[in-house]
Amino acid sequence: MGKLAFIDRALADLREKGLYNTIRMIDSASDAWVTIDGRRVLNMCSNNYLGFANDDRLRAAAKRAIDEYGVGPGAVRSIAGTMSLHIELEKRIAEFKGAEAALSVQSGLNTNLATIPLLMGKEDVIFTDELNHASIIDGVRLTKAQRAIFPHRDVGGLAEKLEEYEKVEKKLIITDGVFSMDGDLAPLPEIVELAERHGAMVMVDDAHGEGVLGSHGRGIVDHFGLHGRVDIECGTMSKAFGVMGGYIAGSANLVEYLRQQARPFLFSSAATPPDVAACIAAIDILEADDAPVRALWENADYFKAALQELGFDTGESQTPITPVMLGEAETAWAFSKRLFAEDVFGTAIAFPTVPRGRARIRVMLSAAHSREDLDFAVEKFALVGRELGVIE
Numbered sequence: 324m325g326k327l328a329f330i331d332r333a334l335a336d337l338r339e340k341g342l343y344n345t346i347r348m349i350d351s352a353s354d355a356w357v358t359i360d361g362r363r364v365l366n367m368c369s370n371n372y373l374g375f376a377n378d379d380r381l382r383a384a385a386k387r388a389i390d391e392y393g394v395g396p397g398a399v400r401s402i403a404g405t406m407s408l409h410i411e412l413e414k415r416i417a418e419f420k421g422a423e424a425a426l427s428v429q430s431g432l433n434t435n436l437a438t439i440p441l442l443m444g445k446e447d448v449i450f451t452d453e454l455n456h457a458s459i460i461d462g463v464r465l466t467k468a469q470r471a472i473f474p475h476r477d478v479g480g481l482a483e484k485l486e487e488y489e490k491v492e493k494k495l496i497i498t499d500g501v502f503s504m505d506g507d508l509a510p511l512p513e514i515v516e517l518a519e520r521h522g523a524m525v526m527v528d529d530a531h532g533e534g535v536l537g538s539h540g541r542g543i544v545d546h547f548g549l550h551g552r553v554d555i556e557c558g559t560m561s562k563a564f565g566v567m568g569g570y571i572a573g574s575a576n577l578v579e580y581l582r583q584q585a586r587p588f589l590f591s592s593a594a595t596p597p598d599v600a601a602c603i604a605a606i607d608i609l610e611a612d613d614a615p616v617r618a619l620w621e622n623a624d625y626f627k628a629a630l631q632e633l634g635f636d637t638g639e640s641q642t643p644i645t646p647v648m649l650g651e652a653e654t655a656w657a658f659s660k661r662l663f664a665e666d667v668f669g670t671a672i673a674f675p676t677v678p679r680g681r682a683r684i685r686v687m688l689s690a691a692h693s694r695e696d697l698d699f700a701v702e703k704f705a706l707v708g709r710e711l712g713v714i715e
């Protein structure tokens with residue numbers, strides 16, 4: 324047996340358990356319609372909420388940045404110096420979020436890896452929602468801090484944990500803002516109140532909230548009017564902003580501490596100039612006009628209502644994330660396959676990403692979808708739903 328045989332076994336095991344993921348290959352820009360296997364299919368599963376991933380204004384900004392700054396940042400910013408473009412983006416994010424300052428890093432995942440281990444040590448305790456995103460879980464794992472995992476969105480459960488750890492001096496509560504598989508919201512006002520009562524810091528990952536919630540898509544803190552009461556906001560430029568990169572926003576000192584010490588900032592190069600310029604262009608658009616955000620919500624409301632009318636269970640979502648609940652994994656996979664044959668791209672999500680028996684097609688609406696696109700999707704969901712006996 325070769326020393327890498329365990330990898331063969333692991334892959335065979337994934338196949339056997341039906342967990343092997345064959346990723347579809349796209350031969351076009353990420354947009355409402357994409358080309359897969361030489362066919363144009365309606366894209367119902369990208370996080371390109373506002374259609375910015377292929378927006379002319381972002382493309383033009385990226386091209387201009389290449390002409391002026393080239394394609395790469397050269398090295399990590401703390402060694403090679405920082406481009407004015409990155410500083411400009413950080414200033415713009417802070418203003419957009421209504422925070423004192425912001426730091427840009429390479430991805431949303433890295434925001435959690437940058438922040439959580441820097442702030443929390445062995446004597447401290449982290450309170451974390453049981454359904455928090457994998458990058459939060461990994462950020463927590465990088466610390467030696469005690470972990471108090473509270474039941475999903477359960478304010479009473481969190482209060483109990485806070486009492487249990489009352490004597491610990493440094494406490495951090497972390498939650499997703501919008502939970503990405505179900506589209507439900509963290510009870511942030513209640514979390515903030517509890518945190519204030521117990522002297523805990525609050526951190527929210529707004530990856531699915533920015534561009535979606537709040538005035539002009541400023542995110543969950545703006546949505547709940549909690550400015551100045553959430554210590555750390557982090558998020559991504561890869562979903563509604565349509566590009567790539569992550570940010571952490573908060574007090575000037577928090578951001579300065581991260582800039583001095585956060586490992587993904589110190590040990591990994593910055594986002595590329597075209598990425599950064601495209602992110603700035605996305606903020607320009609959102610600050611000037613909330614039409615893309617309104618179009619997203621109108622599309623989401625229209626699609627959800629149509630599916631519910633047909634008899635589909637669309638879960639408890641409070642956002643444009645629309646889980647079409649199908650029960651067992653086999654049904655979800657069969658559904659996704661049949662949809663694809665009907666020119667609709669909607670990926671099945673099953674265990675272990677969601678609990679057993681709660682498999683689904685996770686539909687992601689976008690401002691890029693036209694009303695005809697949505698009618699087309701509804702027609703195909705109805706067809707496949709009836710065929711598979713999910714609806715009558």
Ligand SMILES: Cc1ncc(COP(=O)(O)O)c(C=O)c1O
Pocket residue numbers: 430431432433456458499503528529530531559560561567568569
């Ligand atoms: C809550 C949350 N945090 C972080 C990320 C990672 O963002 P990125 O793709 O920019 O690394 C995601 C994306 O799946 C997410 O949903």
